[in-house]
Amino acid sequence: MNGRTILRDVADAAGVSLRTASRVLNDDHRVAAATRLRVQQAMRELRFQPDEMARSLRAGTDATIGLIVESIADPFFSALTEAVEAAVAVDGKSVLVASTHRDSAAERRIVDRMLQRRVGGLLISPTGDDHSWLANTSAPVVFVDRAAYGLEADLVGIDDHRAAVEAVNHLIAHGHRRIAYVGDTPEITTSAARLAGYRDALTSSGLRVSEELIRSDCAAAPAAGAATAALLDRDDPPTAIFSAGTRCSLGVVPTLHAHGRADIALVGFGDFAMADTLRPAITVIDHSAHEVGRAAAARLIARIADPELRVEHLQIPVRLIERGSGEQRP
Amino acid sequence: MNGRTILRDVADAAGVSLRTASRVLNDDHRVAAATRLRVQQAMRELRFQPDEMARSLRAGTDATIGLIVESIADPFFSALTEAVEAAVAVDGKSVLVASTHRDSAAERRIVDRMLQRRVGGLLISPTGDDHSWLANTSAPVVFVDRAAYGLEADLVGIDDHRAAVEAVNHLIAHGHRRIAYVGDTPEITTSAARLAGYRDALTSSGLRVSEELIRSDCAAAPAAGAATAALLDRDDPPTAIFSAGTRCSLGVVPTLHAHGRADIALVGFGDFAMADTLRPAITVIDHSAHEVGRAAAARLIARIADPELRVEHLQIPVRLIERGSGEQRP
DNA sequence: ACCTGCTTTGCCATCGATGGCAAAGCCCGA
């Protein structure tokens, strides 16, 4: 009696065999009502709790899913994590989290470790380009938010290209002709799509794309801030900025304020706390982390249940929230 | 060959017994150099990866730690999660996360589920008061950020009382006499300590504590916003507000701005994005989630290694960041 | 040649549960 009750104890207490106790535990119908009651009684009295680890070993897989993102501290990903956790909890599953910090070697180590733990499935917001090494993993994979090359797998995200077009069109509709782009590197598939959307929106309105107004090298807020400052310092500064990510906005906005140029129009990709408290309040494309997380979790659970499902790319709709900054005229 | 290589395959390939292969895997010294090389070679060729699940079953415990907080989407907790994950990763451990949403029944279910999974340890930011039911768990527990009653366990957090005193003294030093308190319910031990600090700071400066300026019922931003509005509507509104939590600040600040009363002095507990971009920028007590997470993870790892350690309460230092809002005079 | 003592290796049981199959118990009709 080292403190833990195991099924063996329950079986002994109820005077049945281990196998019968196991049947009761699993709601197997082939057990007499009277026996079932006796066993259940014993389980209650001994406060028996099945050892998930042993079950998983036998089953060959685990009721845990792994969530791998760039950074859990990122507001988008933390909201996504919460949604995922809530969604899988109803299936009795738990969530293992890990951050790659955009290091593909780290990502690979994390995936390996999770597979060694035999997670039931993986939700990955991929880092780096080629993910063909993920083929033939023992656990199903669903990509979240971003696509990866080299692997046919489900993807749950948004239509980044269309959303970017919408954002830039919004600025064009408000009279802007010189619209700058501040975003993350195009290695990230979503960033590439947003940049393409920016270009396409300008082109379809007959505007020239000025390469010098494009800063697609801002992975973090400070870089975006510096890029913004550089744009403002030009002889011919932009009259509007499209900030293609929350982290970028967190650099762009403070810089605009610090330079006293809050009059420059701004549309941000991704909502953030205080966006509606600033003056002017920030117009954003609302990219619902919650919806994405929920849908991705649902998809992964479906795929775990049936690995033969056809690969699907699901896009969660987004909407533009007008708050003021994006409606300012040049 | 169903796709997965097991130790048995390695042993066969190397022409040794399972036990010997296991020894190589565990760097047991009692194996001849030549044999070791042969086995390692086989491991590499077959791309063997040990099954953590099987190891854990044998060991009786798992290299995973459970992190249970109020909400992973909360900026403080998400930053803490990231720090915890980074800290335990160096020990090869993973992190299981779950949010209680301040529901103690949910908390208990989560703990049970994690214990059934045989996690190696638990980091808990407790919800509700009595946690005596956590006694005699099979896994060591370290409380993070908040204390719980009814259980002697390690705690890693900050000195909430002292920090609140510092914040309120800061406002007093800038000439304020009518200082309001907007905070979370005192059921949360940290909130209780902050409220006590608020009272003590006023009292030691010879100021009267006006109960009508105390709103300790704001668990979320909207409630804090409403409370702020009510305070502003008084005949004798406060000249300063101490916002005792990040979530509260996220309600207080927008409301002050919406009412055009950004002139009211404000010190917030907990830093947040954009705090230094607002006008005025927000003076805060910086409560480093990263430090708390790192220290808590370190403590848990130490306790897993040696469960006999003496119970310890560790307090991470905090500091006040002057940004403008807290230095405004009445 | 033989015993001693050391290193190296292997067999078996074990962790806690579940799957397959056989056996026991039971009811009913012949």
Add this chain to the structure above:
DNA sequence: TCGGGCTTTGCCATCGATGGCAAAGCAGGT
């Protein structure tokens, strides 16, 4: 009374690894 078919129960093997102990291999001393 006996056999057939059904329900109910139990034994054993298994998942993939590690621990304990015994045995095999080998060197050196007498």
